[in-house]
Amino acid sequence: GAGVSQSPRYKVAKRGQDVALRCDPISGHVSLFWYQQALGQGPEFLTYFQNEAQLDKSGLPSDRFFAERPEGSVSTLKIQRTQQEDSAVYLCASSHEVSQPQHFGDGTRLSIL
Amino acid sequence: AQSVTQLDSQVPVFEEAPVELRCNYSSSVSVYLFWYVQYPNQGLQLLLKYLSGSTLVKGINGFEAEFNKSQTSFHLRKPSVHISDTAEYFCAVSDTGTASKLTFGTGTRLQVTL
Numbered sequence: 001g002a003g004v005s006q007s008p009r010y011k012v013a014k015r016g017q018d019v020a021l022r023c024d025p026i027s028g029h030v031s032l033f034w035y036q037q038a039l040g041q042g043p044e045f046l047t048y049f050q051n052e053a054q055l056d057k058s059g060l061p062s063d064r065f066f067a068e069r070p071e072g073s074v075s076t077l078k079i080q081r082t083q084q085e086d087s088a089v090y091l092c093a094s095s096h097e098v099s100q101p102q103h104f105g106d107g108t109r110l111s112i113l
Numbered sequence: 114a115q116s117v118t119q120l121d122s123q124v125p126v127f128e129e130a131p132v133e134l135r136c137n138y139s140s141s142v143s144v145y146l147f148w149y150v151q152y153p154n155q156g157l158q159l160l161l162k163y164l165s166g167s168t169l170v171k172g173i174n175g176f177e178a179e180f181n182k183s184q185t186s187f188h189l190r191k192p193s194v195h196i197s198d199t200a201e202y203f204c205a206v207s208d209t210g211t212a213s214k215l216t217f218g219t220g221t222r223l224q225v226t227l
Contacts, residue, residue, distance in 0.1 A: 100122030
């Protein structure tokens, strides 16, 4: 596709459940980023991939958060044993090179009940 | 570490009036600067970027911004706004080195009315 695609757009889960969020970056983009955007706030960095290598995961809030990009294209953000504070919009972005502007998907809105 | 401050959480303005959205940043290293716009239930769309060169940067939809290194500012301006400009605007900074993760401000809600 022409842009970054994220699925699902909306996800509702009960506290304690595991969830998986998918990001399909722009074809050919080597860099992929995940951000978390709480209500009324700016996005906050979670993790970064260059191709299949996860080079920075300093923003992941706990060991319940795990991200992967096994073939250097599609990425999955997994949250285990979800908690209410995980409720947020999760944004994925990709860029052609490290220093180029990032292109964002429309996000996945996660609600934990 | 870097930080971005957007002092105005909301800016109300009448249609066809000029607007300035303020952004100040803090960083110990050289930076790239960005403005993104977010419409309801959508991701972020790049308005403009400063990487190097001329400090006056022109972007899409008639927006422009000026990088002021001495004041560590990157204010966004538009000479005449439209109703369709109503959205959330985010200023962001990244370093010029390795993985260019973005650090965002808290956003400014631009509300354009007739």
